[in-house]
Amino acid sequence: xKELTLQTxxxxxxxxxxxxxxxxxxxxxxxxxxxxxxxxIRDRALSMRKFLWAQLSMPVGAVAAVVFVQKITSSGFRDxxxxxxxxxxxxxxxxxxxxxxxxxxxxxSLFRSKHG
Amino acid sequence: xxxxxxxxxxxxxxxxxxxxxxxxxxxxxxxxAAKVATKARIVIIGAxxxxxxxxxxxxxxxxxxxxxxxxxRAEHLYQPGLSLVAAGLKPASYTLSxxxxxxxxxxxxxxxxxxxxxxxxxxxxxxxxxxLDYDFLIVAPGLVLDHGAIPGFSLDMVGSxxxxxxxxxxxxxxxxxxxxxxxxxEGGVAVMTRPTTEMKCAGAPLKHAFLVEDIxxxxxxxxxxxxxxxxxxxxxxxxxxxxxxxxMLFGQRGIKTHMNHKLLSIEPGQKRATFEKTEIDSVTKxxxxxxxxxxxxxxxxxxxxxxxxxxxxxxLSWADKWTDQGWVECDQKTLRHLxxxxxxxxxxxxxxxxxxxxxxxxxxxxxxEDHLIAAIEGxxxxxxxxxxxxxxxxxxxxxxxxxxxxxxxxxxxSFPGVIxxxxxxxxxxxxxxxxxxxxxNAMLRGKA
Ligand SMILES: Cc1cc2nc3c(=O)[nH]c(=O)nc-3n(C[C@H](O)[C@H](O)[C@H](O)COP(=O)(O)OP(=O)(O)OC[C@H]3O[C@@H](n4cnc5c(N)ncnc54)[C@H](O)[C@@H]3O)c2cc1C
Numbered sequence: 157x158k159e160l161t162l163q164t165x166x167x168x169x170x171x172x173x174x175x176x177x178x179x180x181x182x183x184x185x186x187x188x189x190x191x192x193x194x195x196x197i198r199d200r201a202l203s204m205r206k207f208l209w210a211q212l213s214m215p216v217g218a219v220a221a222v223v224f225v226q227k228i229t230s231s232g233f234r235d236x237x238x239x240x241x242x243x244x245x246x247x248x249x250x251x252x253x254x255x256x257x258x259x260x261x262x263x264x265s266l267f268r269s270k271h272g
Numbered sequence: 273x274x275x276x277x278x279x280x281x282x283x284x285x286x287x288x289x290x291x292x293x294x295x296x297x298x299x300x301x302x303x304x305a306a307k308v309a310t311k312a313r314i315v316i317i318g319a320x321x322x323x324x325x326x327x328x329x330x331x332x333x334x335x336x337x338x339x340x341x342x343x344x345r346a347e348h349l350y351q352p353g354l355s356l357v358a359a360g361l362k363p364a365s366y367t368l369s370x371x372x373x374x375x376x377x378x379x380x381x382x383x384x385x386x387x388x389x390x391x392x393x394x395x396x397x398x399x400x401x402x403x404l405d406y407d408f409l410i411v412a413p414g415l416v417l418d419h420g421a422i423p424g425f426s427l428d429m430v431g432s433x434x435x436x437x438x439x440x441x442x443x444x445x446x447x448x449x450x451x452x453x454x455x456x457x458e459g460g461v462a463v464m465t466r467p468t469t470e471m472k473c474a475g476a477p478l479k480h481a482f483l484v485e486d487i488x489x490x491x492x493x494x495x496x497x498x499x500x501x502x503x504x505x506x507x508x509x510x511x512x513x514x515x516x517x518x519x520m521l522f523g524q525r526g527i528k529t530h531m532n533h534k535l536l537s538i539e540p541g542q543k544r545a546t547f548e549k550t551e552i553d554s555v556t557k558x559x560x561x562x563x564x565x566x567x568x569x570x571x572x573x574x575x576x577x578x579x580x581x582x583x584x585x586x587x588l589s590w591a592d593k594w595t596d597q598g599w600v601e602c603d604q605k606t607l608r609h610l611x612x613x614x615x616x617x618x619x620x621x622x623x624x625x626x627x628x629x630x631x632x633x634x635x636x637x638x639x640x641e642d643h644l645i646a647a648i649e650g651x652x653x654x655x656x657x658x659x660x661x662x663x664x665x666x667x668x669x670x671x672x673x674x675x676x677x678x679x680x681x682x683x684x685x686s687f688p689g690v691i692x693x694x695x696x697x698x699x700x701x702x703x704x705x706x707x708x709x710x711x712x713n714a715m716l717r718g719k720a
Binding site for chain 2: 161163164167169170225228229230231232234235236237238240241244
């Protein structure tokens, strides 16, 4: 590739998920992040109990993200061919884990705030 | 397409993310020079990958130019997707869009075939008789597939009787999968062929062989099928280091090779293909030709490929090279015609030793743009094309090798030290599966 711009990147992601799904996912990510910041500011503290659940959910998020990418690209774990592929898998897993943790923490804060 | 500007208003209020993104967009957007004012008449023949990308870039760079695209085809084909369609991984519609989807306003589209070029009078005449005078001409009509050159074969056979021909277009690629799928489920002998001529995406016959073998290994299973690869060339790929790698992979996968085998004809009723085999006699050192018959259950045909008639009949072709194919005579670094400096060749039709991939087009377009605009401004252009050619060589469903090379057969990896060109990698497959079409589309819009 000669030049990699934000526009090219956006085009890549639109193609990857389909335009509608991609922007829906972006919207979901933005909303969840916004809600997360909202509950942090509202509660003015990080609840360790909720954080524990969030941590426990991370492996689930990691696996789900990797399986999702494999599914949309007709591939699987058998296709890991070299170190860079392991890095890519770990990268996708990390994103999935963090996303899931934020989601779980936020959901608990919103729906079970009295017990937290 | 949705651009960043389109989404800005709705997201802006939220966490200032949009503003941050916009700043990033401004940072990464390539710097654009001021538009060049001109009254030049520029005619582009062909609204495929090359012609469309060129039109979009010229509209961005020129002010007042009269840009005319000539192409009768209403559909735009994303041809790299055909390999995926022919392996059942994507539907035919994956490769289809409308020619007009990609054209900028300000370009005039003449929906007719160019029938004649007069490089002396500087005019193009369409099939309908419209005469288009030009100051600059960009010849980008791609190439034609000469299916008639193989006696016994015709396109209506594709999909039945074990015959595939994925180059012929989206519908034929889908039918090719019908025939190939039967083989992967029932087994037998598959014979993959390649033409004697130059061809677009020289990796595609290999990809098809690899994909069909991989799917058969998971379908009917080992021992019930054989894959044969027959080609008129002496090596499996034009770049020696890649040819060796493919030879090793074919060995591991049990794909049998028949080099120096040219497909002469087929007998679809008997399911038999006839090849001309060329050998060097060990004593006399002369070429000895013989015919060989290979029975098949699945046969993949890629026909000889040539420059369109309009090019060959207009005297633009090389007189002493590829005389049976007629590629445009041009400087291999600037793609400028050697006898008519106001004519440039772009894409598959260019008579240069490498190229003939969409990835090459991506690197050629800025070069021709530079020299054309330099000519308008009365100076010399500086950009050069080094033969960059790229082909994500799929070796399995889920793996590929990101092979990139230049005129000198050097590997020129885009991600050196990160994505190894001769390794079968998942990341390279992801590139082909998800990033390639997006990059291609961005290129069509002149943005990559
Ligand atoms: C099966 C397959 C797999 C491929 N895989 C890859 C890949 O993985 N990576 C890659 O980079 N490239 C790949 N390619 C190659 C790539 O698609 C081509 O190199 C690219 O499309 C060339 O662009 P072009 O503009 O020269 O020709 P095209 O895109 O073919 O466009 C030519 C246009 O000219 C028009 N035309 C023809 N004759 C005339 C005339 N007389 N008058 C007016 N218009 C005319 C046609 O209608 C067409 O619209 C593949 C190709 C095939 C077939």
